[in-house]
Amino acid sequence: MSFIRFGAATAVAMALAAMTTGAALAKTDVTLALQLEPPHLDPTSAAAGAIDSVLYANVFEGLTRFASDGSIIPGLAQSWEISEDGKTYTFHLAEGVTFHDGTTMDAEDVKFSLDRARAEDSANAQKALFAAIESVEVVDPQTVKVTLSAPTGNFLFNMAWGDAVIVAPESIEGIKQTPIGTGAFKFTNWVQGDSITLDKNADYWGTPAKLDKVTFKFISDPTAAFAAVMAEDVDIFAGFPAPENLPQFEADPRFQVLKGNTEGETILAMNNKQAPFDNPTVRSAVAHAIDRQAIIDGAMFGLGTPIGTHFAPHNPDYLDLTALSNYDPEKSKALLAEAGFADGFKTTLKLPPPSYARRGGEIIAAQLRAVGIDAEISNLEWAQWLENVFKGKDYGMTIVSHTEPFDIGIYARPDYYFQYDNPQFQADFAELEKTSDPAKRTELIHKLETTIAEDHVNAYLFELGFATIAKKGLKGLWKDAPTQASDMTAVYWDE
Amino acid sequence: MLRYLLRRLLSLVVSLVVASMVIFAMVEVVPGDPAAYMLGLNAQADTLAALREELGLNGSLVARYFDWVGGMVQGDFGTSYTYRTPVAGMVADRVAISLPLALYALALSTAIAFPAGIWAAARRGRAADVTVMGVTQLGVAIPNFWFAMLMVLVFAINLRWFNAGGFAGWDEGFFAAMKSLTLPAIALALPQASILARVMRSSLLDTLNEDFIRTARAKGLTRGQALRRHALGNALIPVLTILGMQFAFLLAGGIIIENVFYLPGLGRLVFQAISARDLIVVESVVMLLVFAVIVVNFVVDLAYAAVDPRLRARL
Numbered sequence: 001m002s003f004i005r006f007g008a009a010t011a012v013a014m015a016l017a018a019m020t021t022g023a024a025l026a027k028t029d030v031t032l033a034l035q036l037e038p039p040h041l042d043p044t045s046a047a048a049g050a051i052d053s054v055l056y057a058n059v060f061e062g063l064t065r066f067a068s069d070g071s072i073i074p075g076l077a078q079s080w081e082i083s084e085d086g087k088t089y090t091f092h093l094a095e096g097v098t099f100h101d102g103t104t105m106d107a108e109d110v111k112f113s114l115d116r117a118r119a120e121d122s123a124n125a126q127k128a129l130f131a132a133i134e135s136v137e138v139v140d141p142q143t144v145k146v147t148l149s150a151p152t153g154n155f156l157f158n159m160a161w162g163d164a165v166i167v168a169p170e171s172i173e174g175i176k177q178t179p180i181g182t183g184a185f186k187f188t189n190w191v192q193g194d195s196i197t198l199d200k201n202a203d204y205w206g207t208p209a210k211l212d213k214v215t216f217k218f219i220s221d222p223t224a225a226f227a228a229v230m231a232e233d234v235d236i237f238a239g240f241p242a243p244e245n246l247p248q249f250e251a252d253p254r255f256q257v258l259k260g261n262t263e264g265e266t267i268l269a270m271n272n273k274q275a276p277f278d279n280p281t282v283r284s285a286v287a288h289a290i291d292r293q294a295i296i297d298g299a300m301f302g303l304g305t306p307i308g309t310h311f312a313p314h315n316p317d318y319l320d321l322t323a324l325s326n327y328d329p330e331k332s333k334a335l336l337a338e339a340g341f342a343d344g345f346k347t348t349l350k351l352p353p354p355s356y357a358r359r360g361g362e363i364i365a366a367q368l369r370a371v372g373i374d375a376e377i378s379n380l381e382w383a384q385w386l387e388n389v390f391k392g393k394d395y396g397m398t399i400v401s402h403t404e405p406f407d408i409g410i411y412a413r414p415d416y417y418f419q420y421d422n423p424q425f426q427a428d429f430a431e432l433e434k435t436s437d438p439a440k441r442t443e444l445i446h447k448l449e450t451t452i453a454e455d456h457v458n459a460y461l462f463e464l465g466f467a468t469i470a471k472k473g474l475k476g477l478w479k480d481a482p483t484q485a486s487d488m489t490a491v492y493w494d495e
Numbered sequence: 496m497l498r499y500l501l502r503r504l505l506s507l508v509v510s511l512v513v514a515s516m517v518i519f520a521m522v523e524v525v526p527g528d529p530a531a532y533m534l535g536l537n538a539q540a541d542t543l544a545a546l547r548e549e550l551g552l553n554g555s556l557v558a559r560y561f562d563w564v565g566g567m568v569q570g571d572f573g574t575s576y577t578y579r580t581p582v583a584g585m586v587a588d589r590v591a592i593s594l595p596l597a598l599y600a601l602a603l604s605t606a607i608a609f610p611a612g613i614w615a616a617a618r619r620g621r622a623a624d625v626t627v628m629g630v631t632q633l634g635v636a637i638p639n640f641w642f643a644m645l646m647v648l649v650f651a652i653n654l655r656w657f658n659a660g661g662f663a664g665w666d667e668g669f670f671a672a673m674k675s676l677t678l679p680a681i682a683l684a685l686p687q688a689s690i691l692a693r694v695m696r697s698s699l700l701d702t703l704n705e706d707f708i709r710t711a712r713a714k715g716l717t718r719g720q721a722l723r724r725h726a727l728g729n730a731l732i733p734v735l736t737i738l739g740m741q742f743a744f745l746l747a748g749g750i751i752i753e754n755v756f757y758l759p760g761l762g763r764l765v766f767q768a769i770s771a772r773d774l775i776v777v778e779s780v781v782m783l784l785v786f787a788v789i790v791v792n793f794v795v796d797l798a799y800a801a802v803d804p805r806l807r808a809r810l
Contacts, residue, residue, distance in 0.1 A: 037767075039533070039577035039578055039579075039771065040577070040578055040579045040580075046533050046534070046535075047533065047534050047535025047536070047538065048533070048535075120541070120545075121545045121548075122542060122545065123534075123542060123545055123546050123549065124542060125533075125534040125535050125538050125542065127538075127539050127541075127542050128539060176579045176580075177579075177580060191664060191759070192578070192580075192585060192588060192759065193588070193589065193758075193759020193760075193763060193764065194661060194662055194664075194757075194759045195661075217661060217757075218757070219660065219661075219757045220754065220757070221754040221755060221757065223644055223755065224647075224659065224660050224754065224755055224756065224757045227644070227647045227648070227651060227652060227659035227660065228659045228660060228661075228757070230651075230652045230659070231647070231651040231652045231655065231658065231659035233651075233658050233659050233660070233661065353770070381527070381769075381770055382532060382770060382771075383526075383527030383528070383529070383531075383532045383770070383771070383772040384525075384526055384527050386527065386528065386531045386532055387526045387527045387528055387531065388526065390531070390536065391528070391531060402536065404536070410536075
């Protein structure tokens with residue numbers, strides 16, 4: 001009897017041992033480092049990209065969503081119909097979707113989320129995305145009808161933003177500390193200043209996540225970032241801040257390095273209403289004075305793609321217009337002389353903190369000096385930059401990366417900080433907003449891209465690169481960053 | 496004694512009031528709208544106005560100052576603009592890292608500096624003295640962040656004895672937490688220990704030249720006995736002054752080290768809050784640090800009295 005019991009106990013012990021070793025072989029957790037920590041966890045009431053970097057697609061989902069290549073795919077809305085006049089969208093929601101607190105996600109939640117975002121007292125940083133919505137109507141629990149005041153060709157794209165995710169009225173109160181969404185991961189813990197933990201959502205309505213646990217760590221200092229990856233404290237660093245270290249990681253057999261694009265058009269913005277930049281010939285002279293490759297190599301260590309207009313090069317509608325502002329210092333000097341500045345002029349170059357601006361600014365100032373333009377550099381903190389340059393428009397030139405996807409519309413806002421006021425462009429953009437026919441849209445987008453490139457509104461430098469360093473064996477990571485996200489839903493260890 | 500305490504208390508209150516006014520004025524005068532920072536480049540004017548209202552940024556400066564001070568008196572430090580949680584809770588979380596780190600560094604620094612300083616003074620002009628003086632000269636000269644990076648390279652990347660940074664959290668147990676504070680504490684302690692050792696040595700040497708030491712030697716004490724029994728206590732006053740200053744510095748001044756080791760301490764909180772224009776956090780944390788410095792000075796004053804009977808009599 002005791003012998004049998006002993007035997008059974010041994011069998012159980014052996015089975016348990018086999019199970020634990022089996023579990024140990026297939027690693028199911030990941031530690032991912034980001035440079036910036038989110039200020040709070042509500043993607044619908046702040047511009048901070050760091051919030052989306054943690055929560056987008058993982059915890060929160062919208063009606064539609066961005067895929068890794070930037071295309072729009074169904075999210076909580078599994079399908080939709082668009083009326084003939086392009087003004088009514090009927091969304092069919094996925095069945096059996098629950099929030100992480102167990103409540104059901106249905107048409108009422110969609111109505112709540114959209115109405116909250118466009119309300120008068122809304123704190124949504126991208127309120128413009130919802131401007132076209134006239135009414136949101138609950139047809140039945142699985143169907144929502146959204147009526148627009150005018151046809152909006154970009155509406156499905158707008159609904160894919162992190163600012164347009166679906167939230168529940170029951171959990172909105174505590175969303176900034178305890179985000180409750182519908183995603184494949186649920187929020188577990190936040191040690192402020194250090195890390196955020198997400199656990200797999202066992203009740204997920206769609207394809208379940210392959211990982212059981214994701215820990216986000218926040219390491220802002222580039223040297224510390226390098227050390228954390230080298231010491232293998234973290235498995236992934238998304239958006240590695242020091243491009244100069246990438247060759248070292250590429251040579252290391254422990255790591256894989258993914259180099260992709262972001263939606264960040266990095267531009268040398270000029271104050272179009274301030275002399276001498278109100279003269280298009282002067283702006284053209286500035287554009288021709290700039291050697292983009294030298295900036296990419298010098299400031300970004302080769303990470304980045306030259307652009308000739310305000311549009312992401314990986315987008316199918318991108319036109320390569322770099323030839324319109326090719327590097328030609330002689331031409332630049334001739335244009336300056338033509339504009340009456342044969343001896344050059346003096347201006348300001350105000351730089352926000354990111355390294356693309358600070359390092360790039362030094363190189364640009366040197367390139368401008370070569371054609372006779374004396375750009376006096378001053379370094380600003382972000383808050384000062386926003387106050388002084390962005391809001392106060394007190395600047396000659398500045399460098400900034402516009403990271404929102406498809407943001408060419410800022411050129412249709414004459415009060416935007418570079419103050420470009422072209423009625424033709426504004427009319428064309430209004431036309432584009434009403435158009436949903438893809439061929440017609442492409443044609444209009446090409447026209448917009450060309451207009452601002454020919455007007456040399458700003459000097460277009462490069463598309464900001466995105467580098468991810470991960471341990472070998474990790475699969476399913478995004479290479480590009482079509483929106484700020486670290487989509488972990490398809491990531492797994494393959495060792 | 497009571498009069499002394501009352502006088503100190505009054506000066507403490509006056510210092511705090513003046514500090515609160517200076518801090519508030521300085522932080523509020525610097526340009527930069529917190530709401531604009533939070534909402535970014537695409538925000539609409541009505542959204543900005545709504546957020547400013549929500550954050551209570553529309554009141555007059557004077558009203559906001561009294562709100563802030565009034566809240567602090569009742570223990571309410573306000574709500575962070577960016578994090579949207581009570582500042583008091585955030586600060587408590589950060590102090591739970593910064594304070595142990597500062598104490599750890601201070602303990603290391605005294606543990607190194609006292610013996611080194613005494614040893615050097617006792618062997619003045621000999622090899623031991625030259626060595627201590629040389630090493631401490633180097634310790635003062637080496638920037639602590641550089642030394643920190645060097646330690647990360649050796650102990651985290653090559654030897655893998657420590658993590659490159661981060662904080663394990665007190666939930667993981669005392670030793671795990673202390674382990675993650677060890678490299679930062681050493682990095683912080685090195686320059687402090689060097690300064691302290693030099694002060695200890697020179698203060699002791701000064702005391703050793705005093706008449707009462709000659710008297711002690713004359714009545715038959717050895718040089719070592721005279722140093723231990725008579726010189727050490729008398730040499731402590733300048734050392735305590737430096738120690739008090741160092742503690743204040745360690746508590747507030749760990750910003751760079753906290754960045755190198757990505758520790759979520761008080762220094763990094765202020766650093767982030769300044770760039771994010773989280774004014775209320777900046778004001779409250781700086782206020783807290785002022786308070787800490789004043790309290791530390793008070794404690795140092797009391798410690799003078801403890802080591803010097805003459806001061807005690809005068810109180």
